[in-house]
Structures are given as structure tokens and as C-alpha cells.
Amino acid sequence: MTLPVRSARKPKGEGHSRRAEILAAAERIFVECGYEGATIRKIAEEVGLSSTALYMHFSE
Numbered sequence: 001m002t003l004p005v006r007s008a009r010k011p012k013g014e015g016h017s018r019r020a021e022i023l024a025a026a027e028r029i030f031v032e033c034g035y036e037g038a039t040i041r042k043i044a045e046e047v048g049l050s051s052t053a054l055y056m057h058f059s060e
Contacts, residue, residue, distance in 0.1 A: 019057050022047050 025046040029038045044054040 018047075022049075022054060022057055 022043065026038070026043045029042050029046060033042065040051050040054060044051045047054070049057075
């Protein structure tokens with residue numbers, strides 16, 4: 001018996017709202033820290049993701 005393969009990706013609707021959340025966090029970080037102080041790590045921490053997971057939201 002073969003089991004169906006499940007995708008690890010979230011449905012598109014959830015991904016778009018998560019992406020908006022990440023962009024809002026990035027805007028806050030840039031305002032607070034400036035261009036030189038803003039980092040992917042800070043943005044990822046703000047939204048509770050790893051840096052790798054954050055990049056995956058913008059891979060397309």
C-alpha cells in the first residue's frame with residue numbers, strides 16, 4: 001500500500017499573509033535600526049522564523 005505524499009508547503013493564502021507579516025516586520029526593523037543595522041536575522045527573529053525559513057518565503 002502506498003501512502004500519498006504530503007507537501008510541506010502551506011496553502012497559498014497562508015503564505016501570502018505570512019509574507020505580509022514579514023514585510024511589515026522588515027519595515028519596523030528598518031525604521032528602528034536604519035539600513036546599516038537591519039539584518040535578515042533581526043527580521044526573522046521579529047516574526048519567529050529562522051533566517052533560512054524567511055528566505056524560503058521569498059524564493060519565487
